[in-house]
Amino acid sequence: MCRAGQHPDPHGADDEKSSGAAFASLLEDSVEDLYESAPCGYLSTLMDGTIAKINTTLLTWLGMEREAVVGRMRFADLLTVGGKLYHETHFAPLLRMRGEISGIALEIKHSNGRMPVLVSSVVKHGSTGEPLLIRTTLFDARDRRAYEEELLRERKAADEARKRAEADRARLEDALAVLQQSLLPDILPSIPGVDTAAYYHTAHPDRIGGDFYDVFPIDEKRFGFFLGDVCGKGPQAAAVTSLTRYTLRAAALHGSDPVSALNTLNKVLYERYAGASGDPRYCTAVFGTLEPDPDTGQVAVHLASGGHPPVIVLRAEGTAAFLPTPGGLLVGILPSATFAAARTVLAPGDTLLLYTDGITEARTSEDRTSLYGDEALLAFAADHAGKPTPALVQALTGLLHSFGDGLDDDTALLALGVPAPDTLTRSTR
Structure with missing residues (x-):
């Protein structure tokens, strides 16, 4: 029914009918085209695998004509040798058992060689439940395979790089450990009437430290000892440590005064680094001598300190105190320096403890x-x-370990003690 002022469009209904027909025709064409030119391969086979229908896309991948495939070949014939074996031993039995299977990686005989595909199949059943045919879809997996291979190559390269880095790190740590050991005495010498013990804690296995210690004979009666800490880490510190050790040993053989020994070291370090190269390298150090008295069992200690924490004297009666060495300057920082000297006597049961600041810091x-x-x-x-x-x-070693990651600096410990009368003399490292 038309309202006043309105007129029916005589062409509207015809346009709608024409549009619907065109859409239906397009849809009909699209269904057939979708099957033949789909971006994946389609085929239908009888239950024995004989190919009953195949789309153009899959034929193009295979490089074959439809007449040579339909009714003449089985699905397994399209697969490579490895794919055919997997189809017979795994794919087909699972399909028969489950009625469907999806996402299985196989390879078909491509016109240019072989082509990886992902295969999904489903069994179509009749009205009474009997299996009629198998519908199969194949997806091109070449890009995925290339991606996976690239991913595997990258992962392999990363693993190889990690292994090389770990091997390099292990070699570096081994080399540094050997170098570190070369800067420390292999064993502490046996000193009549004196027990000696030492410990070195390495905070970073991949970085050589600058702490050092040594005990050595000077003559028939006296023994020298020193402990110190070189400024810095790494090879440069190792070079200073080596120079320091040999300089102090040589200085002890040419003079009995610990202050003189530190003065010699100060001169050598300053001339070698601060004066000549303008790259100052210095250290803190305690240097001293031990002179045991076989008649009394006591040991006379004469030492000097250059900017180092004071040593601790532990007495047999259960007390401990710092041995004051105030005013001692860093060794090697100035052309001339003042070093503090101190003396004490160790009786049976007494111990002299030297340490670097890794433990106190x-x-x-x-x-x-x-x-x-x-x-x-x-x-x-x-x-x-x-x-x-x-x-x-x-x-003390247990104390160091108790600090955990709070101990982030190398630490050297050296203890020189006179054993109590009921203690056997022993020397350990």
Whole structure:
């Protein structure tokens, strides 16, 4: 029914009919075209695998004519040798058992060789449930295969790079460990009437430290000892450490005064580094001599310090105290320097403890902002006063390990003690 002022369009209905027919025709063409020119391969086979229908896309991949395939070949004939074997042993049995299977990687005989595909199949059943045919879809997996191969190559390259890096790191750590050991004595010498013990903690296995110590005979009566810390890490520090050790040993053989030995070292380091190259290298050090008295069992100690933390003297009665060496300057920083000297006597049961600042500067609080400190070390030493020298160093080693990641600097320990009358003399490292 038309309202006033409105007129029916005599052509509207015809246009709609024409458009619907064109769409239906297009849809009909598209269904057939979708099957033949789909971006994947389609085929239908009888239950024995004989190909009953195949689309143009798959024929193009195979480089074959339809007449040569339909009714003449089985699906397995399209596969490579390996693909055919897998189809017979895995794919076909699973399909019969399940009625469908999807996403199986196979290879077909491509016109230019072989082509990786992902295969999915489903069994079509009749109205009474009997299997009639198998519908199969094949997706081109060449890009995926190339991606996977590239991914595998990248992963392999990354694994090889990681293994090389780990091997290089292991070789570096081994080399540094050997170099570090070359800067320390292999064993501590046996000293009549004196127990000796030492420990070296390496904070970073991939970086050589600058801490050092040594004990050595000077003459028939006296023995020299030193402990110190070179500024810096790495090969440069190792070079200074080596120069320091041999300079102090040589200086001890030419003079009995520890202050003179440090003066010699100061001159050598300053001339070698600060004066000549303008690249100052310096260290802190304690150098001293031990002179045991076989008649009294006591040991006279004469030492000098250059900017190093004071040594601790532990007494047999259970006390510990710093041996003051105030005013000693860093070794090698100035052309001439003042070094502080000190003397003491060790009686049976007494021990002299030397250490580097790695132990006192260990971070101990939960937030790793507080340092262990000199007074805490002194109190710890007092708790172990009177004990044999090896036992003292063992206790200190346990203390170092208890710091965990709070101990981020190398630490050297050297203990020289007179055994109590009931203790056997022994020398350990």
